[in-house]
Amino acid sequence: MDEHISIDVKEGVQTIRIDRPEKSNAISAEMYETVADALALADHDTGIRVVLFAGMPGVFTAGHDVDDLRSHFEASTFGESSLRFVKTLATLDKPVVAAVDGLAVGIGTTMLFHCDFVVASEWSVFSSPCAGLGMPPEAGSSLLAPNIMGYHLAFELMVMGEQFDAQRALMAGLINRIVVPEDLEPVALSYARALSAKPPQAVRLARRLMRGDRREVVHRITQEANSFPDLLHSPAAHDALLEFLDRNRT
Secondary structure (H helix, E strand, C coil): CCCCEEEEEECCEEEEEECCHHHCCCECHHHHHHHHHHHHHHHHCCCCCEEEEECECCEEECCECHHHHHHHHHHCCCCHHHHHHHHHHHHCCCCEEEEECCEEECHHHHHHHHCCEEEEECCCEEECCCHHHCCCCCCCHHHHHHHHHCHHHHHHHHCCCCCEEHHHHHHHCCCCEEECHHHHHHHHHHHHHHHHCCCHHHHHHHHHHHHCCHHHHHHHHHHHHHHHHHHHCCHHHHHHHHHHHHHCCC
C-alpha cells in the first residue's frame, strides 16, 4: 500500500484516488503497484461492481514520476510497474469511471482510453507529449486513440502533442461530460453508482462485446514498451528525453 493512493469501497464502487499534490500527482512505481493490486482485487471481488478513478482539486495526474522515468532512461527499459498497471486496467472485466479535474498529462490522458465513462471539470487539460519527449506512445494508446478519436485527432494529440481543453476532448470522444469543478466528484460518483445498480452480468457482457478482444490491446502495450530502448538509440530522441529529465530534476 502506498501512502499517495487511497482506496475506498462503498455501495459497490471502488474509488481509487491519486493523492500526491506536492508532486502534481505524479505516479511512482510504488503507486502503480498499489493501483494494480486494487484493480486485481476489484476484478475478483463480487462486492465491487465499478471502479472510479479520481485525483485532487486542480490535478488528475502529471504523469510518470520523473525520478522513476530517469531510472528507466538510464537502464534503457520501460517500467514494469506501469506496464502491470496498464495491462491490469486493460483487462479489467468491470466498468471504469474517471473524474478528471485540471491537469491530465501523459498516463493521465492515455489511461482514459481504457475508461468507460469520463467526467471532467471545465478547467481540465489533456495532453500526451510522448513524441516530443522522444518516447513511444503508452498504454495501448497507439491503437485505442485512433479507434476512439479518429486518426487525425489522435495524431494531433499523440504526435503533435497538442493540448486538448475539456470542450475539445468532449468533441473528440475522450470524455463524456463536462461539469463545474465543485460538481465533478458528485456527478462522477452518481454515474458510478448508477452502473453499480445495473445487473452486473449484463453490464460486463455488453462491455466485453463493445470493447472486443483485449489481447490485441495488451499486445500493443507490450509493443510500445519494447520500442522504448530502440528509441533511445536515436540521438534526437535520446537528447529530447534527457533534456526533459534534466529540466525537471528533483
